[in-house]
Amino acid sequence: MGMSATTEPTELLSPSLLAKLERLELVSRKVFKGRMKGERRSKRKGESVEFADFRNYVPGDDLRLIDWNLYARLDQLFLKLFQEEQDLHIYALIDCSESMNFSEPSKLHVAKQLAAAIGYIGLCRADRVSVQALGSQGRSAPVLRGRGGLWQLLQYVDSIESGDNLSLHDGIKDFSLRNSGTGVVVLISDLMDKDGFDSALRMLIGRRMDVYVMHVLSPEEIDPPLQGDRRLIDSEDGDETEITINAFVLKKYQETLESFIGSIKSFCSRRSISYLPVRTDQGVEDVMTRYLRERGVVR
Template sequence: MPKSKSHSLLSPDLLGRLERLELVSRKVFRGRMKGERRSKRKGESVEFADFRQYVPGDDLRMIDWNLYARLDQLFLKLFLEEEDLHFFAMIDASDSMNFGDPTKLHVAKQLAAALGYVGMCRADRVTVTALGPEGRRAPVLRGRSNLLKMLDYLDSIEPGHNVSLHDGIKEFSLRTAGTGVAVLISDLMDKAGYESALRMLIGRRMDVFVMHVLSPEELDPPLRGDRKLIDIEDGDEAEITINAYVLEKYRDTVRQFIGSVKQFCSRRSIVYIPVRTDTPVETIVTKYLRERGVVR
């Protein structure tokens, strides 16, 4: 794969910084394979954690006989268990994401690649997938040696998969088993709404994060005069005269929309993360995502 392809998403400097990070889960998931993650559950690894009193039926091999000789009581040695995590990054690849400079889709790919690489460096299972038909080809990856395979898949994602968020998440849920950390990267611009899609992820007992990607032009449009507005996804048209009053009403509508998304997420323990496309991905990952508990 040409170097330029990987560099367009993750710079060598950022790759080095990502290797020092770790994905964070607010829930305890039972991993399928041993990984490099310290679990809150107690297991049988080599790192000691604590003692507890013996209960009939416990494994006699775990009894601390030295402690028994001193205290004349049976105690079991507990150890921290290492487990893997399954990380899912779901990218909205609808036409509305193909807007801005850089486009929202490009930024979404960068964020998915960065978080996916963090997971692979910690031996987590990683699935980076587009919502819609492209998602059927998404591989399950493990280990940093799969970086180029992930970047190849991301590079193949093109805008235009105008499935609703509901249908995209439904298809994802049907083809994906298990649970884990789920990050939806989207502008949430769906006439059918985003609520049912997020409810499905919660119903799967996922640890859900929403990265709401918007461009500066959407937050504060540099438009004036008579315009014909065309919905890029369904072709709906509207003619409008844009003046200071209309722009202020638009900004107020955008603020209300963002506020409603934040409130919806807050009430359901979903972490909401606003992303502006003019913010460097390095800043988003190493500063904002750390502050919001996605990585550490």
């Protein structure tokens, strides 16, 4: 059963969802050199206990890897190659600007659920996991490894609050300065920033990260249930505007929203970023166990 809108923040992941997440693995489209042996199979060939293949010996290769039994039979030198198991560094970044506090459940609450779920998948695969809020709250984020880190992960994610109204650019810049590792990074955000999203995503690409963007929007933002005279207030900078909402205005809004989403999709497509739109009413269990599997993000 998925999480309901009345779920308390301390219950980010239900026991039934945790059991399902244990069987999943986050797919990395790039090969990274891990710092420790993990449960993840690497495309790189290294030294490990599991044999993978042979190749011809070339001068300079490690003589200890020569298969002397094969040499005795074929009078040729072959090197034994092994499938290396390595870990991955998984970052889940949560936009906690004030605009994320909209709707019920809020975009921020859903983002926290998604980040915690992604983090737990990494912990179950012995990857190094860091779930972080963008901004000052991210500076206390722990780097965890192993299933025993779940409680610490949930404690940190529970503590994240909205209100860090720095730009996406500044948030990603702060993250990049504090974290030197490479790996998979999942940015969970509504991408609603007056300064745009381009420069923030370019910074992650510059880090040679495998980048995923989970674009979280509420049903009310996708199809506003509004009519008549309204005063609209920007939740982040307090800007106000008076507007009469009618069919024409709603049509223009839909066109603007479609253009905004289209620009994100196009930007991500050209730069090999996986763009993943998520509605707050979709349910974290459905997102993690069906939607992301269909998109090839988990397996």
